[in-house]
Amino acid sequence: MKTRNRLLGPLALVMAGLLALAGCSSSGGKQAEEDAAGAGAGTADTPRLKVAMITHAVPGDTFWDILRKGAQAAAAKDNIELVYSANPDAGKQANLVQNAIDQNVDGIAVTLAKPDALTDVVRKAQDAGIPVVGFNSGLNEWKEAGLLGYFGQDETVAGEAFGRRLNEEGAKHVLCVIQEQGHVALEARCAGVKKAFQGKAEILYVNGADMPSVQSTIQAKLQQDAGIDYIATLGAPFALAAVQSASDAGSAAKIATFDTNKDLVQAIKDGDVQFAVDQQPYLQGYLAVDAIWLYQHNGNYMGGREEPVLTGPAFITKDNIDQIAEFAANGTR
């Protein structure tokens, strides 16, 4: 205890001093943001349902947070108790689905990031009479797995749309930055870009868990090849790092990205980032939950059980940024 007491004294002093001297910030901060308000709506009077949403999200990713907010909004409206769980490991994700079956939920919404690992447990859920919908990942597998519907973006289609847009912008040499090597959806995006883009397209892998290394690796690539005139990133935070890389490397390369967040919206406004392709994660989460409600209460199938419901690619550019900025500030776009 001796050590602790000796250290606690000065610590408390410093804290007290800090609070006393604390200079308040005259700009920014929470106070400047206090006016933000969430979208509220009425609640359905249907009997309460329990729905499990199980994703392969990595903890702490802004994208999945937005998706979850959409699911929560739908749950609140539809009088649904939403049980959200996630694990990036396919085996563990399958366990979570089994967990939901054991809880005897009224519906399951699941991402089929690694379909082979999940089809068995999905079948089990269906055998137990639980309706299952797919979203975000599994575009090619949802129908075969007998899901009620699918809500997401075709990553290859999105990549191709991105590539065509780059053609329109007059890009000659694009660098596609992948933040997680071997990730199927990310590789599909870059493959789509490569396919539709008429100039030269190259892939660069970066360590998405460490921003300074993302920045310096992109910077190194720009120094290695001065011909690069466009950088395509696959997530909003990486686009913002790329902006710094380009300015530090003295490169005139422009930046565009997949997916958005609050800061990225500002960057598009400021002209630092040219455009973003949005797969509308809020919509994916919302529709997946709503689809279960519609099925349970009216026997409806979104997409008619034949076609997936596409939520992207929606382009965000300087032209429509003002409208989106308002929602992005709430963390829902």
Added chain:
Amino acid sequence: MTQVHPAPAPPTPRREHTQVSRKSWSKRFFGRPEVGSLMGAVAIFVMFYAIADPFRTPGAQSTVLYASSTIGIVTVGVCLLMIGGEFDLSAGVGVTTSALAASMFAFQLSLNVWVGVVFALLVSLGIGLFNGFVLTRTKLPSFLVTLATFLMLQGLNLAMTKLVTGNVATNSISDMDGFDSAKAIFASSVQIGSVSVKITVFWWLLFVAVATWVLLRTKVGNWIFAVGGKADSARAVGVPVNRTKIGLFMTVGFTAWFAGMHKLFAFNTVQSGEGVGQELIFIAAAVVGGCLLTGGYGSAIGAAIGAFIFGMTGQGIVFANWNPDWYMFFVGITLLVATLLNLWVRNRAARR
């Protein structure tokens, strides 16, 4: 400028107080912990210099040094701790914790960002204190204690951020008071001739110099070597073993804080999931630099060279434009070669 070698200082062949007998100059030189890694660094440098045109430009060297410095700053603390016989798995997420703490504290209370910076320092030192206190109290291995801290921090980072901001990333603090001055300290660039060098490079070299001085010229330095070599004997001759270890954990906390502040002021916002996996890079850099996993042996300069090897390899592969599919493989093999070369040099020195 092209020949710039980032080894902060030539290895000092003298170390009076632990040197028992008079040995030949070459034996003493090759017996230094950092010599093997220096050879590795030179070999890798020459290789990339030979095969990658863009690697030869001063701008590229600046990028390499920046990448090295963001690893190297924390490696200084991790290396000292390893010489002291312990290691810290929580350093990687600790960096993110610190950045989150500073950002959220300042933003939520609308304070000058410097208040957040000081708050984060207290948090980081507190984490080190916690690690050290639990370790010395329970006598559990540091692997277990810091693994628990690592997991707890990972959860705390996410849960606290979500609780406080409602999102999983912090709000941008770039428009708040004190941001510009803090950015100048933690994340600015210095123009040297035609090249702009990130300020973290200078901080890194300073920390390495201070750590080297402490290790080789002060009583505390002797304590660190003694505690890592044989803790019981050290205690018997009056070395405050527990206080030294707690201090070392807090030093890691300090370096994690510094790296966290750089991250925050370089990128304005922090994602709560970042930093996982970095702890191994720090430990690996220290080991490549000649710090023994078993403690009692190593040098801060060696750790700096280890971080440089990591930074140089990561960027060099990009400069050389090797097939990116093989990126991680190349990083791994370069490190293996560097470590083997290190081992070979040390064995040769021992046989001489």
